[in-house]
Amino acid sequence: MIASLYHNQKATIRWNNANCEPFNIEKGVRQGCILSPHLFNLYTEQIMRQADIDDMGINIGGRDITNLRYADDTALLSDNLTSMKRILHRVNNAC
Known part of the structure; x- marks a missing residue:
């Protein structure tokens, strides 16, 4: 059921009172979706x-x-540069 909510999602951009051609949304979550x-x-x-x-x-x-x-923001915390580099490396590998 969740996959069907995100299947074949499209978006368009409005600029100077004109819309671009719709394009596929391949990553992220639907804004405004509960x-x-x-x-x-x-x-x-x-x-x-x-x-x-x-x-x-x-x-x-x-x-x-x-x-x-909080919401869609994440802050990584460390008290020194070496530790922050290790945290970033581990989080990156986990993605």
């Missing part, structure tokens, strides 16, 4: 788990915080 935030959260949670970065990040109150997520 499922989009949930699908995004499921996807990003899986990436963070696969990246296995829980022991990195910054320590706040005895807990290592590696990322903050």
